[in-house]
Amino acid sequence: MMLAIDGATTDHARQIQGGESPRESTRNHQLLVQRIRDLMATRGIQHNEESGLDYYSSYGDLYDWELYFDSILLAYYGGEDYAIQGLRIFLKKQQPNGFIPRRIPKHPIPENVAPLSQRLYSEEKKEHCKPFLFQIALIISRTRGSAQWITPEDYNALHAYLFHWFEGWDQDQNDLCEWSSAPHSGSDTQLERIGPWGSRFCEGTDLNCYIYRECKAAVHLAQALGHAEDARMFENHARRTAQAIRTKLWNDKDGLFYDRDARDGKTIKVKSASTFLPIAVGIATPKQAQILVERHLNNSEEFASPFPVPSYARSEAAYTQRFEPAPGLDPVYALGSNHANWCGGMWPHWNIQISHGLQDYGFHKEASLLADKLLEAISVEEGFYEWYNAETGSGCGVNPFWAGATVLGAMLPVELDKGFNPMEPRPVDQTLDFRSIREILGVTADFKPRHVSD
Numbered sequence: 001m002m003l004a005i006d007g008a009t010t011d012h013a014r015q016i017q018g019g020e021s022p023r024e025s026t027r028n029h030q031l032l033v034q035r036i037r038d039l040m041a042t043r044g045i046q047h048n049e050e051s052g053l054d055y056y057s058s059y060g061d062l063y064d065w066e067l068y069f070d071s072i073l074l075a076y077y078g079g080e081d082y083a084i085q086g087l088r089i090f091l092k093k094q095q096p097n098g099f100i101p102r103r104i105p106k107h108p109i110p111e112n113v114a115p116l117s118q119r120l121y122s123e124e125k126k127e128h129c130k131p132f133l134f135q136i137a138l139i140i141s142r143t144r145g146s147a148q149w150i151t152p153e154d155y156n157a158l159h160a161y162l163f164h165w166f167e168g169w170d171q172d173q174n175d176l177c178e179w180s181s182a183p184h185s186g187s188d189t190q191l192e193r194i195g196p197w198g199s200r201f202c203e204g205t206d207l208n209c210y211i212y213r214e215c216k217a218a219v220h221l222a223q224a225l226g227h228a229e230d231a232r233m234f235e236n237h238a239r240r241t242a243q244a245i246r247t248k249l250w251n252d253k254d255g256l257f258y259d260r261d262a263r264d265g266k267t268i269k270v271k272s273a274s275t276f277l278p279i280a281v282g283i284a285t286p287k288q289a290q291i292l293v294e295r296h297l298n299n300s301e302e303f304a305s306p307f308p309v310p311s312y313a314r315s316e317a318a319y320t321q322r323f324e325p326a327p328g329l330d331p332v333y334a335l336g337s338n339h340a341n342w343c344g345g346m347w348p349h350w351n352i353q354i355s356h357g358l359q360d361y362g363f364h365k366e367a368s369l370l371a372d373k374l375l376e377a378i379s380v381e382e383g384f385y386e387w388y389n390a391e392t393g394s395g396c397g398v399n400p401f402w403a404g405a406t407v408l409g410a411m412l413p414v415e416l417d418k419g420f421n422p423m424e425p426r427p428v429d430q431t432l433d434f435r436s437i438r439e440i441l442g443v444t445a446d447f448k449p450r451h452v453s454d
Contacts, residue, residue: 030442032379032410037077037443039384039402045082045449046106048089055086058403062086062104065186065349068132068139069404072422075143076411076434078445084149087136090129091157098164100129102184123197127184131165131207131214134158138217138425142432147224155225162218165211166237171262175244176203177211178262186349187311187342189323193259193270203260205249206274209281212241216425224428242283255291257284271302271313273350280350280357282424289361297366307373309351310390311342319344321389321396340397346390348374349405352412356421364416371416374409414440 044056055062056070056079067090071083094100101124109121137158141147150158169177179185179202182194187206194202215238222231249257251267257275259268276292278284284292296302302313312319323341351374358367377393378384384406385395414437415421422432438445 026440028379029410033441033443036073036384036402036407036410037447039400039407040073040077040079041447041449043400044402048104049107051089051092053085053089054082055089056082057086058398058401060106062089062106063186064090064102064130065132066403066405068136069349069352069408071136071139071404073404073408074447075139075422075432076438076443076445077447079447079449080140080143082447082449083136083140087133087140088154090133091154091161094157094161097168098160098162099168100133100161100164101125102127102129123181124183126198127180128164128169129161130184130186131162131210133161134214134217134221135423135425138221138428139422139432141221141224141428142426142430143434145429145431147221147428150221150225155221155227158218158221159230162214162234165214171200174203174248175240176208176248176260176262178203179207182342187272187274188340189342190270190272190311191326192316192318193268193272193274201261201263202268203249203262204274205245205257205259205272206277208241208245208249209274209277209283212238212245212283213281213423213425215241220425220427245278245283246285246288250288255288255295257288257292270318271296271316273303273309273311273313273347273354276303276309276354276357277350279361280353282357282360284361286361289363293358293363293366305346305390307346307377307388307390307393308370309346309354310344311347311350312344314344316343321345321391340386344390345387345396346374346377346393347387347405348378348409352405352408353423355412355416356423359416359419360421360424367416368413371409371412375413378406378409411437411441 044058045054046057046060047054056074057066059066067086074080074083089104090100093104103124137150165177171178178200179194180200181197182188182190183197185194185204185206194204215234218234219231219238222234249260251258256271257278261268276297279289279292298304301315303309305314320343321341323339323343351370355367355370377388380393383400384402385399386397386401386406388395418436420437
């Protein structure tokens with residue numbers, strides 16, 4: 001795959017384009033992947049005190065969609081046991097109504113923490129785990145070729161958690177669930193779109209795309225485990241969610257998927273990269289996908305930044321490469337200067353999903369560009385970063401950062417070349433075959449962590 005470059009090129013990019021032989025380029029790629037493995041083995045294993053289980057995380061604490069991307073990464077290296085244990089840590093925190101908090105602290109939160117931190121933790125504890133747990137279970141099952149590792153208790157907990165989304169987070173019962181806050185979504189600083197903690201008005205395009213794909217994953221696991229009635233029910237939920245996204249969130253005039261305000265039914269006209277997620281999960285019609293790509297993804301005034309895709313369109317008033325909270329905002333909502341920037345930064349979490357979706361819709365050039373630019377960004381820096389500057393490609397945030405959403409960028413170009421999409425929900429007996437990509441990248445599936453961090 002050839003690297004497509006906009007503006008200034010880095011030495012690394014020039015090497016990949018023409019300064020290296022294919023063998024040298026492959027060798028450098030293999031060295032990058034080996035560096036990932038070393039980081040994972042020495043620094044990524046944590047211990048949850050309450051459950052007594054070990055899990056993989058570059059944060060320390062366990063987060064919902066981070067575990068999803070980590071599960072794919074662990075599958076590459078033969079470490080899916082740690083994904084299972086991470087999943088079960090979440091399930092062990094379930095409340096009787098199905099609710100599971102989206103963040104599981106490594107250590108219990110002490111009662112004597114600062115008042116501001118106490119308020120933050122109290123808000124986080126109200127936010128339901130993002131809809132990725134069935135998808136995690138499906139990735140593990142397809143890697144193993146069997147769902148029999150899922151116990152009846154596991155399945156019942158997964159069932160209850162997904163139903164809590166349907167019953168507890170769709171206030172107007174219009175088949176579109178709502179986020180509680182921007183941090184709840186993972187897009188922490190998209191306050192213009194989603195609101196601060198406790199807002200609970202944004203029927204997010206991103207959220208409902210995740211729910212759609214979660215339902216599809218639930219269908220395949222229910223079928224594999226002999227729950228035919230559940231499979232039909234989850235398929236019906238998936239169909240209704242997809243239809244609601246196509247009709248209620250699509251703005252035909254602007255050619256974009258926008259979020260909807262559950263309070264008044266009005267469109268939230270903020271151009272976020274989440275508009276491309278209906279492509280990522282296969283919901284967008286071919287016409288909608290074409291409009292999104294031609295009018296917006298390839299538009300340098302919106303999403304065609306030098307390192308696409310920026311999390312906000314460049315035309316948005318709030319677009320920035322360094323987040324600054326609004327003056328006078330309550331500190332618990334302000335998130336702090338230079339917090340994880342979802343107001344224009346390029347985030348691997350969305351790039352990986354969107355790249356695969358573009359490939360599936362036949363937009364191969366655009367899919368390759370996103371994948372190559374992400375690979376360029378993570379290859380140039382000495383260590384992996386949490387997110388990247390959409391204008392320069394420079395690393396931002398936590399470093400070194402070896403969470404799956406970032407380091408899977410090293411696998412993404414090869415996945416596209418091979419037509420391999422580990423995120424697409426398929427039946428359990430369609431085993432995920434990582435062998436050809438492992439061979440190209442020199443990956444061995446014998447993950448053995450050498451250290452459990454304190």
